Amino acid sequence: MADKKASNRNLTKAKNTKNDEFYTQYFDIEREINSYLEYDPNIFRDKTILLPCDDPEWSNFTKFFAQNFERFGLKKLISTSFAPDSKTYKDGYQPTLFETNDPQFDEKKTVTNGKTFTLTHDKSGDNKIDFNDLEWTYLKGDGDFKSEEIKKLRDEADIIITNPPFSLFRDFLTWIFEAEKQFVIIGSMNAITYKEVFPLIKDDKLWLGNGFKAGNAFFSSPMNNDYADGVFNPDTGLVKFRNVVWYTNIDHGRRHQPLPLMTMADNIKFSRHKEIKGKEYQKYENYDAIEVSYTDAIPSDYKGVMGVPISFLDKYSPEQFEVIGMAEDNGKGFSGGIWDGQNPHCVINGQNKFKRIFIKHRQV
Numbered sequence: 001m002a003d004k005k006a007s008n009r010n011l012t013k014a015k016n017t018k019n020d021e022f023y024t025q026y027f028d029i030e031r032e033i034n035s036y037l038e039y040d041p042n043i044f045r046d047k048t049i050l051l052p053c054d055d056p057e058w059s060n061f062t063k064f065f066a067q068n069f070e071r072f073g074l075k076k077l078i079s080t081s082f083a084p085d086s087k088t089y090k091d092g093y094q095p096t097l098f099e100t101n102d103p104q105f106d107e108k109k110t111v112t113n114g115k116t117f118t119l120t121h122d123k124s125g126d127n128k129i130d131f132n133d134l135e136w137t138y139l140k141g142d143g144d145f146k147s148e149e150i151k152k153l154r155d156e157a158d159i160i161i162t163n164p165p166f167s168l169f170r171d172f173l174t175w176i177f178e179a180e181k182q183f184v185i186i187g188s189m190n191a192i193t194y195k196e197v198f199p200l201i202k203d204d205k206l207w208l209g210n211g212f213k214a215g216n217a218f219f220s221s222p223m224n225n226d227y228a229d230g231v232f233n234p235d236t237g238l239v240k241f242r243n244v245v246w247y248t249n250i251d252h253g254r255r256h257q258p259l260p261l262m263t264m265a266d267n268i269k270f271s272r273h274k275e276i277k278g279k280e281y282q283k284y285e286n287y288d289a290i291e292v293s294y295t296d297a298i299p300s301d302y303k304g305v306m307g308v309p310i311s312f313l314d315k316y317s318p319e320q321f322e323v324i325g326m327a328e329d330n331g332k333g334f335s336g337g338i339w340d341g342q343n344p345h346c347v348i349n350g351q352n353k354f355k356r357i358f359i360k361h362r363q364v
Ligand SMILES: C[S@@+](CC[C@H](N)C(=O)[O-])C[C@H]1O[C@@H](n2cnc3c(N)ncnc32)[C@H](O)[C@@H]1O
Pocket: 020, 021, 022, 023, 024, 052, 053, 054, 055, 059, 060, 061, 081, 082, 087, 088, 143, 144, 145, 146, 162, 163, 164, 165, 166, 168
């Protein structure tokens, strides 16, 4: 529990200090992407995939898609990086040998420009298309995803996949939706409640992906040492976050598995939560809904609206539930058309404190 709190605190810290340098593990990418392939083996066939905000020379995203280029039947893979000089974290930049040994190497551009790596065909002549066939060049600009240069690549792509900078998550998502692309991206679970994000969830235009194993996301970061014990593990060299999820608009199987639930009566009899067992489900004072503080305590037979924690979305199946709205815990605003902005939010016993998502069973 202390570990969980520390992990959450550290993601906030990353936001405050604008540490956007978190590098995703190969295993996590593989696990996530496999869940889309299991659902539709042809999901990537003949598609152009763009991996923006990457560092293609050593990014696991670039490695993973390049190594699986043929298996996935890709048409084109494009990966772009952000110029070292434009990054918030600049310490200790060294161009790779791969770059310095290349005739294109440019001492100035290596720090001021981004790079683009492209894969379409077998360049090396070894009869397979893989990482060794990537062709690279410096970008004209710094590789900012908002630049016209990268927007052009976005428009060319069918699917955008990356771990975007946490500090620019809202802008990044808007950038994807502007171009109506398919996507698989990593972000903080807190982004669920952003006003740019929640309406998309409610309308089933964006949902959570399959997710990190046991909810633990491990990243490498040059700021590793700034993280607390238990978050940074010196043995693995990785930092661990508990509240990081994948966001996507590509379908996967887990999304269609209904949550197994008990009736309200059985919950009250058998629930493992002391707040539920032997008690009544409480109603909010200012909204006709019941408070369900644990996803596994959602009663299977309740016909009305229920307020659940935001982590419910990790278990959300659109065939089982309808998402109706959301209440903030800060008394400031509302989403989903329920609160009028004047009312307090989710009040029980005079206390206004819950950040909740409102849901209803599709059929009871
Ligand atoms: C969270 S890291 C992820 C890196 C890589 N995709 C991975 O997961 O291993 C985000 C990267 O985006 C870069 N970045 C920050 N602002 C950017 C921008 N405006 N445009 C493009 N990239 C940016 C950061 O420097 C960082 O390298």
